[in-house]
Amino acid sequence: MDSATLKAAQAPIKAAYKADPSSALVTLKSKGTLSSTSIACKLSTGSAAREAHARVAGLHPKAGGPEASISGELCSGDMLLEALVACAGVTLKAVATVLEIQIKDGTVTAEGDLDFRGTMGVDREAPVGFKNIRLGFEIEVEGEVEESKVEALGKLTERYCVVLQTIARKPEISVALRGYGQTEDGIEKGYVWGQKG
Template identity: 70%
Template sequence: MDATTLRAAQAPLKAQYRSDPSSALLTLKSSGTLSSTSIACSLSSGPAVSAAKQKVAGLHPAAGGPDAAISGELCSGDMLLEALVACAGVTLKAVATALEIELRSGEVSAEGDLDFRGTMGVDRNAPVGFVEIRLRFVLDTDAEQKKVDKLVQLTERYCVVLQTISKAPKISVSSSRKEKMGSLGGTMELEQ
C-alpha cells in the first residue's frame, strides 16, 4: 500500500470520526479456554487467524486497513489482548495447580476500548492506545469463593503481561538505518 492509497482509505474514516466522534470508539476483544489437561490456555481466534500461516500485523480496518478475514493481517491491539489472555490463562492454571484448586474448565477474556481519533491524528486530545482494558475469568470449580478470590489475586500479581501493561515499564525507543557500502553492494547498520 502506498501513501496515496493509504490516504484514500483513511480520508473517509477521518471525516467520519470528525463528524461523529462516537464512531471512532471501538472495543477489541480476545478470549481463551483453559486446558483441562495441562497448564495452558488456547486462544480463540477468528477465521483470519485460523487461515493464516503466520501472524502478520497490519492496520485495523478502523485505521484504513483491509478486512482481516481477507488479508490475514491482524491488528496489533488484538494481539496485545491475545497476549494478555494467554498469559493470564497460563498463570491462573499454574496458580490453581500450586494451590490445589481443581478447575473443571474455565474461560479468560479481555476487551479493550480504543478511540481511533487519537490513532488517526483526528483529535490531538483523544488518547492514543487503550483507555480501558477489562480482564475476566469464568471458572467451573467447587472451590470456595475465598480460594477463588485468592487465585485471581495471585494470578493478577504474577501475570507478566498484566503487570507489564499496568505498571508502565521504562521503555526506550531507538532506530537505525542500513547504508549501502560503496561498490561492494553490502550494507552496514548505523546506530542513530
C-alpha cells in the first residue's frame, strides 16, 4: 500500500472520528483457559485470529486496515492482550501450585479500551494506546480454600506476572531506527534516529 492509498483509506475514518468521537472507541478482548493438568494457559482464538492466515500484525480496521478475513493480519493490540492473558494464566497456575491450590478449571480474560482518535492523530488529547485494561480470572478449585490463600493467589499473581508488571510499571524504553537508501547518484546514505524515554 502506498502513501496515497493509505491516506485515502484513512481520510473518511478520520472525518467520522471528528464528527462522532464515540465511533473511534473500541474494546479489544482476549481469553484463555487454564489447564487442569499443567502450568499452562491455552489462548482461545478470537474472531480476528480465526480469520487471520498467520500471526502477522497489520493495521486495525479502525485505523484504515482491512478486516482480518481479507488481509489475514491481526491488530498488535489483540496480540498484546493475548500475551497478558497467557502470562497471567501461567503465573496464576504456578502460584496456585506453590500454594497447593488445585485448580480444576478456569478462564483468564483481558479487555482493553482504545480510542483511535489518538492513534490516527485526529485529537492530540486522546491517548495513543490502551486507555483502560481489565484483567479477570474465573476459577473452580478442588475442595475448600482458605480466604487467606485466595488473597495470596491474587496478590502474588499480580506481583509476578511479567507482562502485567511491564505494562503497569512502564519500564525505561529506548527506541532506535536505522536504515539506508540510495541517492539518485547511486550513493548509499544511512539514516539513524534514536530516543531514550
